[in-house]
Amino acid sequence: MTTNGQPQSSTTTDRPAQSNTISQAYRSVQDIVFSTLKDEILSGALQPGASLNTLELSKRLGVSRTPIREALNRLEAIGLVDRERHRGVFVRRISMNEMVSVYCIRAALFGICSRLAARRLTNAQKHRLFELCEKMEACLHPYDYDKLLEYNAEFHGIISEASGSADLKSLIEQYYHRSTQYRALSLELKGRGYEACREHRQIVEALTTGDPEAAEYYSREHYFTTARRIAELLGIEIDV
Numbered sequence: 001m002t003t004n005g006q007p008q009s010s011t012t013t014d015r016p017a018q019s020n021t022i023s024q025a026y027r028s029v030q031d032i033v034f035s036t037l038k039d040e041i042l043s044g045a046l047q048p049g050a051s052l053n054t055l056e057l058s059k060r061l062g063v064s065r066t067p068i069r070e071a072l073n074r075l076e077a078i079g080l081v082d083r084e085r086h087r088g089v090f091v092r093r094i095s096m097n098e099m100v101s102v103y104c105i106r107a108a109l110f111g112i113c114s115r116l117a118a119r120r121l122t123n124a125q126k127h128r129l130f131e132l133c134e135k136m137e138a139c140l141h142p143y144d145y146d147k148l149l150e151y152n153a154e155f156h157g158i159i160s161e162a163s164g165s166a167d168l169k170s171l172i173e174q175y176y177h178r179s180t181q182y183r184a185l186s187l188e189l190k191g192r193g194y195e196a197c198r199e200h201r202q203i204v205e206a207l208t209t210g211d212p213e214a215a216e217y218y219s220r221e222h223y224f225t226t227a228r229r230i231a232e233l234l235g236i237e238i239d240v
Helices: 013-044 054-061 064-075 096-117 123-138 143-164 166-178 179-187 192-208 214-233
Strands: 083-084 088-091
Touching: 013 054, 013 064, 054 064, 054 123, 064 083, 088 214, 096 143, 096 166, 096 179, 096 192, 096 214, 123 192, 143 166, 143 192, 166 179, 179 214
Parallel strands: none
Antiparallel strands: 083 088
């Protein structure tokens, strides 16, 4: 289009594309900072209790303080750092004993739950479990952490409900919340998302064929595998 014989400036139409490019570049910086700090924490380069000062990190990593702050927020969300009021952010001390204990309890509880649910699930519940498997798999690429957690919670909730035991459901929910830190960390493990989705499929196949023994086995292994993978990441071998 022309105005008074002159080509109209394309500045306006270029802005969305330019804005999108800037946004992607900023996101990449934040992702790099997040991955760098996460790797340093998990490798021990940043020791438990170490202070994470945004100004110092900004100078060391050569980026502004804004992506540092947002990366620290993400690290806090997956339980790798603690934020103390008026003191700052510190590398969290991960308790391996607590992690193993929580996951062994979750394995036992959900194993029993799946055994009971194997002969109680309705056709509608079975259909929804298969749907949720597909939705969780779709969240892996591109990675959508929030949606993955949402579908994961619904998946386990359906099975808990189908067990028919209010007490068992209550205990499962209690330990679900106790494992928040470790669950978030496990989803950051390379390949764990795909591995967990395969495990969900095994659980559903056993449930929908009405096989209580297989349902219990695969449910228990799902939690044991998570515990093993977290321990491996930290350079520790556990026998579960």
